[in-house]
Amino acid sequence: MAKKRITKEVYLKWYEDMLLWRKFEDMCAGLYIQQKIRGFLHLYNGQEAVLAGALLAMEKGDKMITAYRNHVQPIGLGVDPRKVMAELMGKKDGTSHGKGGSMHIFSKEHHFYGGHGIVGGQIPLGAGLAFADKYQGNKNVTLTYMGDGAIRQGAFHETANLAMLWNLPVVFIVENNGYAMGTSVERTANHTDIWKLGLGYEMPCKPVDGMTPEVVYDAMHEAMERARKGGGPTLLEIRTYRYKGHSMSDAQHYRTKDEVKEYQKKDPITHVLDVIKSKKYASEKEVKKIDDRVKALVAECVAFGEKSEFAPADWVYKGVYAQEDYPFITD
Amino acid sequence: MRTIQFREAVCEAMSEEMRRDEHVYLMGEEVAEYNGAYKASKGMLDEFGSKRVIDTPIAELGFTGISVGAAMNGLRPIVEFMTFNFSMVAIDQIINNAAKMKQMSGGQFNIPIVFRGPTASAGQLAATHSQAFESWYANCPGLKVIVPSNPYDCKGLLKAAIRDNDPVIFMESEQMYGDKGEVPDGEYILPIGVADIKRAGSDVTIVTFGKIIKVAFEAAEILAKEGIEVEIIDLRTVRPIDYDAVIKSVKKTNRLVCLEEAWPLGNISTEITYMVQQHAFDYLDAPIKRICTADTPAPYSPTMLAEWMPKLEDLIAAVKATMYKN
Ligand SMILES: Cc1ncc(C[n+]2csc(CCOP(=O)(O)OP(=O)(O)O)c2C)c(N)n1
Ligand SMILES: [Mg+2]
Numbered sequence: 001m002a003k004k005r006i007t008k009e010v011y012l013k014w015y016e017d018m019l020l021w022r023k024f025e026d027m028c029a030g031l032y033i034q035q036k037i038r039g040f041l042h043l044y045n046g047q048e049a050v051l052a053g054a055l056l057a058m059e060k061g062d063k064m065i066t067a068y069r070n071h072v073q074p075i076g077l078g079v080d081p082r083k084v085m086a087e088l089m090g091k092k093d094g095t096s097h098g099k100g101g102s103m104h105i106f107s108k109e110h111h112f113y114g115g116h117g118i119v120g121g122q123i124p125l126g127a128g129l130a131f132a133d134k135y136q137g138n139k140n141v142t143l144t145y146m147g148d149g150a151i152r153q154g155a156f157h158e159t160a161n162l163a164m165l166w167n168l169p170v171v172f173i174v175e176n177n178g179y180a181m182g183t184s185v186e187r188t189a190n191h192t193d194i195w196k197l198g199l200g201y202e203m204p205c206k207p208v209d210g211m212t213p214e215v216v217y218d219a220m221h222e223a224m225e226r227a228r229k230g231g232g233p234t235l236l237e238i239r240t241y242r243y244k245g246h247s248m249s250d251a252q253h254y255r256t257k258d259e260v261k262e263y264q265k266k267d268p269i270t271h272v273l274d275v276i277k278s279k280k281y282a283s284e285k286e287v288k289k290i291d292d293r294v295k296a297l298v299a300e301c302v303a304f305g306e307k308s309e310f311a312p313a314d315w316v317y318k319g320v321y322a323q324e325d326y327p328f329i330t331d
Numbered sequence: 332m333r334t335i336q337f338r339e340a341v342c343e344a345m346s347e348e349m350r351r352d353e354h355v356y357l358m359g360e361e362v363a364e365y366n367g368a369y370k371a372s373k374g375m376l377d378e379f380g381s382k383r384v385i386d387t388p389i390a391e392l393g394f395t396g397i398s399v400g401a402a403m404n405g406l407r408p409i410v411e412f413m414t415f416n417f418s419m420v421a422i423d424q425i426i427n428n429a430a431k432m433k434q435m436s437g438g439q440f441n442i443p444i445v446f447r448g449p450t451a452s453a454g455q456l457a458a459t460h461s462q463a464f465e466s467w468y469a470n471c472p473g474l475k476v477i478v479p480s481n482p483y484d485c486k487g488l489l490k491a492a493i494r495d496n497d498p499v500i501f502m503e504s505e506q507m508y509g510d511k512g513e514v515p516d517g518e519y520i521l522p523i524g525v526a527d528i529k530r531a532g533s534d535v536t537i538v539t540f541g542k543i544i545k546v547a548f549e550a551a552e553i554l555a556k557e558g559i560e561v562e563i564i565d566l567r568t569v570r571p572i573d574y575d576a577v578i579k580s581v582k583k584t585n586r587l588v589c590l591e592e593a594w595p596l597g598n599i600s601t602e603i604t605y606m607v608q609q610h611a612f613d614y615l616d617a618p619i620k621r622i623c624t625a626d627t628p629a630p631y632s633p634t635m636l637a638e639w640m641p642k643l644e645d646l647i648a649a650v651k652a653t654m655y656k657n
Binding site for chain 1: 637
């Protein structure tokens with residue numbers, strides 16, 4: 001696929017998408033405090049450019065899989081955000097009918113393969129999706145996301161070797177947001193250049209600035225083209241930052257408020273808006289229109305989630321097996 | 332007597348044992364600088380330093396295996412899993428190495444190690460974060476498995492586990508860390524493999540362990556108002572199991588209900604049921620009942636989760652069923 005030009009339309013879409021993701025997550029935080037969302041809740045604030053750049057590089061049938069910080073990726077891929085919100089609220093109209101919750105969003109229709117709660121567990125799955133594409137002669141690529149913490153799991157290292165050995169059409173994307181819970185990258189290894197982990201496998205690899213979607217797009221396009229043309233896997237270390245705590249109960253003693261502020265100066269949404277303004281891609285009025293649209297959509301998500309009901313309790317036995325009359329033990 | 336939280340009992344047990352024996356160390360994710368994901372190792376980095384309170388990357392297989400190796404070479408590791416769900420990444424090292432080493436080496440290498448952390452559900456955390464693997468580990472010869480239900484038992488049993496010369500799985504609960512209970516000043520050790528009668532009663536025996544015992548206490552109070560006195564046996568250890576305590580109680584009450592937060596197939600209740608019919612068949616006045624979780628992965632939504640968890644009303648109904656009442 002030829003490289004796309006980053007046009008006015010792209011910038012405007014990026015702005016609207018990223019703003020939606022940000023406001024959606026902010027709303028989730030609020031709903032969590034109201035106890036309408038429970039369990040763990042991991043927000044994507046600050047990391048939006050990593051997704052925006054990737055989405056532009058994706059073609060029809062390309063796949064994505066990630067960990068538990070996973071509310072907005074499916075939305076970016078086309079899943080109805082109202083259904084994602086309903087899932088977060090545990091409701092019947094949610095993407096998993098309320099069974100998966102915050103850490104487990106899936107959409108077969110939109111090629112979003114989850115939403116995984118065990119750190120590193122999704123990494124071999126991502127390569128497996130790619131294996132199946134190659135096996136079936138599809139020209140698709142799988143984006144396999146993981147955190148800076150997750151790449152320390154054996155699952156990555158075994159998968160990296162196999163993906164190279166079998167030349168799989170997969171891009172491994174480390175979203176290096178500086179921390180795995182309270183553990184900074186410096187404290188997890190003897191070096192901080194995560195991308196270099198590709199070198200031992202002779203996997204093409206490099207660091208990428210993750211605060212600007214243009215840069216992410218370039219790197220993604222290059223890696224996905226390579227994979228699509230039979231050139232095998234790539235490892236990208238995309239350097240980004242998480243603004244919020246790890247989950248909702250995190251006192252964040254491991255970093256300073258100033259550090260957070262430093263990164264917020266490079267905020268991807270502000271950056272895109274600056275481009276829009278300086279290139280006069282939209283008037284203030286038009287930007288305001290986008291803002292209002294986003295606000296209204298987020299409000300609709302909440303209304304939809306509130307209105308949807310909890311699935312009947314006995315749905316606990318539904319959809320566990322493909323075999324519909326599976327004989328569960330009930331006494 | 333003074334009252335402390337469950338998490339403080341964990342911390343005191345580890346700290347006292349580390350003061351006593353410099354071969355003991357604590358290793359796991361967020362155990363040092365963060366003071367433990369659930370603050371169960373609060374202050375330990377300050378006291379013992381980073382040589383002995385060791386933060387790890389997210390690499391359960393690696394640090395579990397490294398600790399088994401260290402145990403083969405003179406150390407007495409305490410390995411914390413942030414939750415036992417994540418021990419699945421490391422289970423090969425526990426089952427194939429820690430549990431087997433003594434026997435395979437013809438008795439040469441014992442593995443004095445403790446694997447500890449929270450088990451089972453803790454609210455709406457869904458399928459991968461709500462699992463109870465007590466019966467999985469208990470099934471494996473070579474391991475011992477302890478599941479305390481209050482701060483007193485926790486401290487005494489954790490100290491015993493750390494001093495034990497075999498590998499011990501020690502399972503706590505996120506939902507117990509804040510629980511308070513009486514714990515004496517000074518040192519005490521509780522024996523591994525001994526059950527405790529947490530409530531004496533004459534009508535029906537409830538056998539249980541771990542945090543779900545709270546449901547048994549609730550049921551007992553409600554049933555007492557109806558004149559039914561249940562005896563609650565807290566197994567405390569699920570390998571080895573104190574079968575004698577259970578059988579003795581059943582011989583007294585002639586009725587047994589098992590309560591367990593775990594999937595039903597082949598769980599601890601199943602095992603208890605087998606042993607009781609084997610050794611107290613003639614004493615039973617009613618079929619044994621068990622109340623466990625649903626036979627499915629844990630769901631997220633509150634309504635489905637309530638259905639999935641062992642339920643108070645089911646427990647009460649089961650007790651009454653063994654008395655042919657409703
Ligand atoms: C196998 C496993 N171990 C530990 C955990 C607990 N845990 C959840 S998220 C997390 C940190 C992961 O950090 P990172 O991979 O950098 O992703 P981020 O949260 O920054 O997106 C940990 C330790 C888990 N879910 N699974
Ligand atoms: Mg991270």
